Amino acid sequence: MDFFLEIVVAVLLVAGSLMSLIAGIGLITFPDLLSRMHAATKPQVLGFLLLFAGLAIHLRSWILVPVLVLAWGLQLLTAPVSAHMIGRAGYRTKHVAKETLHVDELKRVISTHSEATGNTGAVTRIEGTKADETENS
Amino acid sequence: MIETAVWIGGVMLALASIACLWRVFKGPSILDRVLALDVILLIISSALCLDMAINRHTDYLLFVVVACTLGFIGSVTVSRFVSDQRNA
Known part of the structure; x- marks a missing residue:
């Protein structure tokens, strides 16, 4: 044992x-x-x-x-x-x-959110990041 | 029997920690580095478990519990900080 x-x-x-x-x-x-x-x-x-x-x-x-x-x-x-x-x-x-x-569920959530409320919250933040990156590059 | 197992496991843990250090050195983003450092903390806890097994004591048990919490707090704090910094 x-x-x-x-x-x-x-x-x-x-x-x-x-x-x-x-x-x-x-x-x-x-x-x-x-x-x-x-x-x-x-x-x-x-x-x-x-x-x-x-x-x-x-x-x-x-x-x-x-x-x-x-x-x-x-x-x-x-x-x-x-x-x-x-x-x-x-x-x-x-x-x-x-x-x-294969599946990007967060993207769908973010786009629905932006249609419903306009560009607020997370969507604005992500677009701000995009703008920052284009400025930097 | 146990000694052989601990030696094999120790070699594996050493190789794993070298791999994690390489990722910390190379990692393109700070999130990769945090992830690799978290794994290094887990490897340290595993090494403590192996040491407790081969020397038949329980002195490091508390550190294993604390290390779990420390890794969690560290990775959550750093990832929170990163998202705030990039989106400001």
Whole structure:
């Protein structure tokens, strides 16, 4: 039983570290901010789950489990929020390659919003960014 | 068994952190750099987990919890700042 658990722990630790390696390779090879974001969240959720499970099994203590669940749940809660903020800032500052997108739902929302209320809010801001870029270039 | 696994995992984490540092150096925008630095923080937390596993202690558990929060606060703050700066 002990030997079997050791094998499980070894596999979990190696797999959890592999997720970080995958994120690094993805950060190097992917061409675009959004696809890099997709690669960067691999160690955040699955990698930590594997590592924490390996750690808890290796130390054989139930006292650890609530703290590890807290750390993992914190990651699970904060990962989408920070990804949303980064993606939003990337869309606003034109770091998203539009030609690689199959569906651009935000564009449709922005155009409906501008038809309904005139050029206010986000639309004005985006046009301001465009104007700034043409002035700079 | 565990030692071998931790060595393999450590090498993987080292390669991953080198890749992230390369992206921080190269990254076209500040958002790419923030993303890569966030991943570096995750790699540090993973390395702490490996260290706790091989040395059989729980001293770094609190830092792993804190690092999760720190990465979140950092990336949200920087992305908020970027959008404000570019659209002003």
